[in-house]
Amino acid sequence: MNTNLYDYAYELEKAMRSSDEFKHLQEMYKSVTNDSEASQMFDEFRNVQMQLQQKQMQGYDITEDEVMRAQEIANRAQENEKVTMLMEAEQRMSMTITELNKIIMKPLDDLYGSMA
Amino acid sequence: MNTNLYDYAYELEKAMRSSDEFKHLQEMYKSVTNDSEASQMFDEFRNVQMQLQQKQMQGYDITEDEVMRAQEIANRAQENEKVTMLMEAEQRMSMTITELNKIIMKPLDDLYGSMA
Ligand SMILES: [Ca+2]
Numbered sequence: 758m759n760t761n762l763y764d765y766a767y768e769l770e771k772a773m774r775s776s777d778e779f780k781h782l783q784e785m786y787k788s789v790t791n792d793s794e795a796s797q798m799f800d801e802f803r804n805v806q807m808q809l810q811q812k813q814m815q816g817y818d819i820t821e822d823e824v825m826r827a828q829e830i831a832n833r834a835q836e837n838e839k840v841t842m843l844m845e846a847e848q849r850m851s852m853t854i855t856e857l858n859k860i861i862m863k864p865l866d867d868l869y870g871s872m873a
Numbered sequence: 874m875n876t877n878l879y880d881y882a883y884e885l886e887k888a889m890r891s892s893d894e895f896k897h898l899q900e901m902y903k904s905v906t907n908d909s910e911a912s913q914m915f916d917e918f919r920n921v922q923m924q925l926q927q928k929q930m931q932g933y934d935i936t937e938d939e940v941m942r943a944q945e946i947a948n949r950a951q952e953n954e955k956v957t958m959l960m961e962a963e964q965r966m967s968m969t970i971t972e973l974n975k976i977i978m979k980p981l982d983d984l985y986g987s988m989a
């Protein structure tokens with residue numbers, strides 16, 4: 758075990774928790790959860806997204822009706838400003854995580870790339 | 874942008890590169906790539922795994938013949954000690970990465986968990 762390696766991960770975790778992106782995401786979540794209309798829309802949106810993703814991962818086809826229903830729910834959710842701001846905050850957090858992962862996984866990319 | 878956050882990621886990347894798990898993985902890779910028999914078996918094994926994964930992700934069914942062929946290739950590859958040691962090194966690296974990710978993603982788990 759590399760105690761050291763985990764120490765660096767814990768440092769990054771602390772930095773993550775106090776980052777602007779994360780604090781903004783927390784606030785946007787709070788603003789949605791404290792508003793029953795917004796939170797209902799957001800839950801509905803998230804549930805339908807998850808259902809479609811699961812079907813896709815299990816190799817099932819997604820029907821045109823399902824796509825249309827998901828689109829309707831997404832459109833409705835996006836009419837709520839609190840929900841829209843939460844989605845944007847999630848998007849930003851997700852982009853940051855992608856960047857962090859690229860940095861951390863660079864050693865493996867280098868190694869595998871050198872084999873190709 | 875949180876320069877700070879990325880600084881911590883770069884620190885973790887350096888720690889990753891100098892970790893026992895990564896250095897061991899590098900050595901095992903070298904031992905396979907320097908041995909044409911081992912590297913051929915390993916490439917064949919990796920290719921068949923990737924093909925099946927891609928089919929699965931695209932929602933195609935995997936035939937019994939394909940499973941049997943993949944199993945044969947895996948069995949043959951595992952008879953080579955260098956290949957086996959590389960697979961074990963990859964497994965260990967992968968477990969370490971899973972642990973690191975759990976640590977780093979804890980703030981998000983906490984946030985999403987608190988909503989459920
Ligand atoms: Ca709620």
Ligand SMILES: [Ca+2]
Pocket residue numbers: 906909912913
């Ligand atoms: Ca080779």
